[in-house]
Amino acid sequence: MLVVSPFSAGNASDIVARLVLDQVSQRFGQPFVIENRPGAGGVLGVASVARADADGYTLLLGSSSISASVVLHSSLPYDPLRDLTPVVMFGAQPSVLVTSPAKGYKTVADLVAAAKARPGELNFASAGIGSASHIAGEKLRLAAGVSVQHVPYRGPSEAFADVLAGRIDYYFLPISPALPLIAQGKVVPLAVSTPQRLPLLPDVPSIVEAGYPQATYLFWSGIMMPAKTPRDVVSKLHNEVQTALDNPAIADKLRHLGVQPMPMTADQFQKFFATDVAATIKLGEAAKIAPTD
16 A cells, blocks of 8 residues: 655654554555655645545545645645545644743743743744644744744754754744753753643643643644545554554554554544644634745
8 A cells, every 4th residue: 555645754743654554564464655755845745645546545644734734825736625534543743842941931931921021022933834833833822922933944953953052932842852852951841732741741731731721732643545435445444553553562652752642533533634624724814824825
C-alpha cells in the first residue's frame, strides 16, 4: 500500500506513521510504502490522494495541517471534507510554551503581564504561517487579549535558535525536542498546550491551569483515504491500525515521543475532522491570518 506523506521525511507525524505502520505491515502481511510528496504547504501530497482511485491502496498521512490549509490558501484543488475519508487517528502531539531563561518569565502570568505592559513589543516564533506553533501562539494571543508580534520562520530549527538566543520571547515547541532542552535548563517551560498536565512534564502546568482554556491546542495525525473508499476497506484498516496502537510496546514508544492517544471510530474521526476544520477557519478569521496565495 502507498502512504503519501505531504511533507518532507523526518517530521514528527512522519516518524509516528512509520513506527505504527511498520507494526501494521507485519500483521497485515502487506508492506506500507511511505512516500514523501512535499510542496505547496502539503497541498500537492493531499491532492494526489484526494484524486486517487478509491481502491484501498492509496493512503494519506493526514494531520492538523489539512485543516490549516483551508485558511492558508484562497482555493484548493480538493475539498478536504468531501474528498477525504478519515480512517484512524494516531494521536495528538501537544506542545509546550517555552521561553529563554534570560527573559525572566517564570509563569504564563509573567509573560502576559509583560505583553500587556508593553503592547506590540513582545514576539513569538513559529515554524511558519499555519504551523502548529503559529496556531498555538495565536490562540494564546487571542485568549490573553494581548498585542504581540508573530515572527514566522522557514522551519522549527531556525525559530528554535532565536528562542535560545533570547531574540524571541516565546515559542510553542513540540514535547519531544523540548524535553532535553528543559532538562538542560536551556529553556523555561511555562505551560503545556493540553487541558491537563502531561506525564512527561508533571511539574509544568497546563494552559488551562494557567487560566487560558481557549488556548488549548493539540496537533493530531492519522490515516485518511479517498472519499469513496469502500466502508469494509476503511473498517478493516481502522481495526488493524488500532490494534497496533493498542500494542503496549508501540503505545510506550509513542508516549515517549509525546503522542497522546485519541482513540475514536472512523465516524467519530470524520466528525472530529469537520469540527477541526471549522474551528481553524474561525481562528483564522479572528487572528486575521491571510491566505498565502
